[in-house]
Amino acid sequence: MSNSDQSHMKQDCSNKRECLEMLQLILDGEATYEQKEQFLKHHLDECLPCYKNYHLEMKIKELLKTKCCGGQAPSDLVEQIKNKIGAA
Amino acid sequence: MELEEAPKQHYSEEEKQNIFNNEFMPHIHSMYNFGYRLTLDQDDSKDLVQDTYLKAYRFIESFQKGTNAKAWLFRILKNSFINDYRKKSKEPSKVDYQEVETYYNSEEVDRQITPDLRVEALKDMIGDEISNALNALDVDFRTVIILCDLEGFKYDEMAKILDIPIGTVRSRLHRARNLLKEKLSEYAKQMGYKTT
Structure with a gap:
């Protein structure tokens, strides 16, 4: 996250509730192209709380995916299921 | 089912x-x-x-x-x-199903817009912190995060899996993420990060 040009940004968001909802839609890939353009290209350039929130939420989402996924089912479970279905 | x-x-x-x-x-x-x-x-x-x-x-x-x-x-x-x-679990569900309207009151929104957690603190959570924080959530909140963030289901798919309206998916997910952030900021404090 770049901290170089935050001085011109607003310290308080004037549209908090809508921004929190929009942030969630964008995070989850549920926003439209126009919504994304408006929020990511315009609003985040000028609003410090939303800029920080966006990067925080993205990081948490990324960490959840990398830290809590990817486990393998035990091979004996896979075998048991296949055996039971094969015998059904 | x-x-x-x-x-x-x-x-x-x-x-x-x-x-x-x-x-x-x-x-x-x-x-x-x-x-x-x-x-x-x-x-x-x-x-x-x-x-x-x-x-x-x-x-x-x-x-x-x-x-x-x-x-x-x-x-x-x-x-x-x-x-x-x-059913076997003796512990009753603690989830209080507040809907979007009551959850987004102005006091809550003010608090949520400046969360008590920084990206820098997350970068040091290289162990089980994230996983433990997720597991510590009440199962209904845990479930929406699993479906959305771990498995990548869309809101309409989650609504069908959970038999709840999409609006409830969204508000529950929002609450779940805020609870997760609270857990993570507890860890951040323990790790010595200032969170204000």
């Missing part, structure tokens, strides 16, 4: 085996992960996943070939968990 609600398909034994092997089994690892995150126990998770697959096979003619097998399987697993496991 309304396994019978879909128009019934007719499959030959060979087709059944094909669907099972090619459309159901590829999701076994995600299913196991889901089962484990719900039960927090490896043996319970194995039982739950096995039950789910046997049920899926028994009701395979309620599954329409080529539709979303993963969502269909997740829905069966979720319902089996509620019916078979959650």
Whole structure:
């Protein structure tokens, strides 16, 4: 996250509730192209709380995916299921 | 689970085996992960996943070939968990189902817009912090994060898996994420990060 040009940004968001909802839609890939353009290209350039929130939420989402996924089912479970279905 | 609600398909034994092997089994690892995150126990998770697959096979003619097998399987697993496991648990569900309107009151919104957690602190959470924080959430909140963030389901798919309206998916997800952030900021404090 770049901290170089935050001085011109607003310290308080004037549209908090809508921004929190929009942030969630964008995070989850549920926003439209126009919504994304408006929020990511315009609003985040000028609003410090939303800029920080966006990067925080993205990081948490990324960490959840990398830290809590990817486990393998035990091979004996896979075998048991296949055996039971094969015998059904 | 309304396994019978879909128009019934007719499959030959060979087709059944094909669907099972090619459309159901590829999701076994995600299913196991889901089962484990719900039960927090490896043996319970194995039982739950096995039950789910046997049920899926028994009701395979309620599954329409080529539709979303993963969502269909997740829905069966979720319902089996509620019916078979959650009843056994003595702990009542603590989730208070506040809806969007009450949750987004101005005081809450003010607090949420400046969360008590920084990206820098997360970068040092390289161990089990994230996983533990997730597991510490009440199961209904944990579930929406698993479905959305771990498995990448869309809101409409989550609504079907959980049998709740999309608006409830969104508000529950929002609350779940705020609770998760609270847990993570507790860890951050323990790690010596200032959180103000």
